[in-house]
Amino acid sequence: MTVLTSAGPGPGLRPAGRGIEVTRVGVAGRWRVTRPWPAHLRPIVHSYAGYWEGSVSPFRVRLVPTGRAVVVISLGEPFAQIGRQAHASPYHQVTGSLVAGLENGPRLCDHPGGQEAIRLELTPLGAYRLFALPMSELTDRVVELGDVLGPEAAVLVERLAATGDWATRFDLLDRALTARLARGPLPAPEVSHAWHLLSRAGGAIPVARIAAEVGWSQGYLTRRFTEQVGLTPKTSGRVLRFHRAVRLLTHERAHPAEVSAACGFYDQAHLNREFRVLGGTTPGQLAAARVTEGAVAL
Incomplete structure (x- = not known):
């Protein structure tokens, strides 16, 4: 594992920017980009990271339940298909960024490679506030980000993709999350x-x-x-x-x-x-x- 900080993430990787930690993970040229998120988001966001692949290598992962909702903002190639492991139904094809509700079983995900994305894990009640809809509507489901956030999702993804500086990306995301949180419902x-x-x-x-x-x-x-x-x-x-x-x-x-x-x-x-x-x-x-x-x- 290699850890780099500040603006020196290594060849082939976009500039990291201020306060950013870049970690090389795995053997396929995959990088994980992180920084601490604001204190007011910590009760809502469990984990927060960007990903960048220096090479294009298709991969498959099995996702197991964690008790958290997940948002994946695709800035490069999205997942090709996602489906429940134990179900005979066909895989769900994802065309862009996605939201996954809480799961009670495993899910298989195929990716064509060349991933560039930001992935957030949200506490269930944090997701309830941010999505402003009953979480039961997302249980065991994967939906497009725009189906949850509306037209503002496309605007956010476009702005995130337009900058290669990860600190700026995280600043944009923090502001978007804060704005959604301010008008979201409070759990009982x-x-x-x-x-x-x-x-x-x-x-x-x-x-x-x-x-x-x-x-x-x-x-x-x-x-x-x-x-x-x-x-x-x-x-x-x-x-x-x-x-x-x-x-x-x-x-x-x-x-x-x-x-x-x-x-x-x-x-x-x-x-x-x-x-x-x-x-x-x-x-x-x-x-x-x-x-x-x-x-x-x-």
Whole structure:
């Protein structure tokens, strides 16, 4: 891995600009461009990075659920097709930038190579505020960015593509996000608290306990939570528990038996079943793979 800063990103890469960190990742000439995002966006944005490929090499990735919504702003070649791994339905062809809602299963993505893009991971309630629509409408779906943001999406993408300076790009994006945030709906405090409880527990908390804590019935909590998060509290808990297990396996190199105990699975067989359903793989296969922001290279 190579890390470069300021305005010296290396041959073939556009200027980085002020305060930018450029990291070479993988072996196919792929670069990741980052900088800290403003404090007022941190409760909304979980991760924030630009990508640039110095060579044109087609690739396929499997995306596994993370409990976050994703925005990919394509400044070069977009993904060729995206589809649910376990579904017999044809892949969805994406013609440009995209929004992906929360998932409860794996998704396969094919790219022709030559990617240049900005990728954001949003907290579910942050996405609810920024998109200004029920998150349940995006559950297990990938749609064009313009379908969510309207005509302003095309204007933003055009302005981002017109500059090669990554600091300027991030400045433009920060202003656009801030403007959307200012006029977006606020989630219900009870839903925010319920999501906080689930996240803090890594998904390992009974829905009945959450409902009692926020003062709602389980049925009402499920309806409001699903509207604003995109998944039910129970399914959100499964996804968050799975995501924590993936992190322990891939980043901390924990043994599957240790992961089962730490994440609240009944046993290792339960862990294996959840990995097949949510990730389309096994704990061992995922531990051996390179997982970056929920993506497994295939």
